[in-house]
Amino acid sequence: MSELIVNAAVCEICGGKLVLRDENNFECESCGANYPKEWVRAKVQEIKGTVAVDNSSSVENLLTRAKVFFDQGDVGKAKKYVERILDIDANHTATLLLIKKMDLDFAFSLIFDGQAEGWNRLPIENVRQQVYES
């Protein structure tokens, strides 16, 4: 249970921070209202559920934006969105595929244009390895 999420459960009376008073009770730091541990636990579960739902919808939005920029050839902007997705979910499959696609495009642009910009590249051997081993 992360501190951030515990902090999201606040006093219903004054919105103050809840601190552990004893084994079974939390207490509001500001007004002193008492909350049983079970109430806080249920509240945290509720908040965690909301956070999970919000994350998945924002990942899909970010991926859509990344793809639009990539299709327009603006790899720099696409990369920013890709990084925001990876901050939320480092193993997001569709995003990892998009990164491979970007790296492939970059490898080809190196061959055909002699240069490319906007994307912090893997070494070319690394790109080849990813392409041929997947």
Ligand SMILES: [Zn+2]
């Ligand atoms: Zn309070």
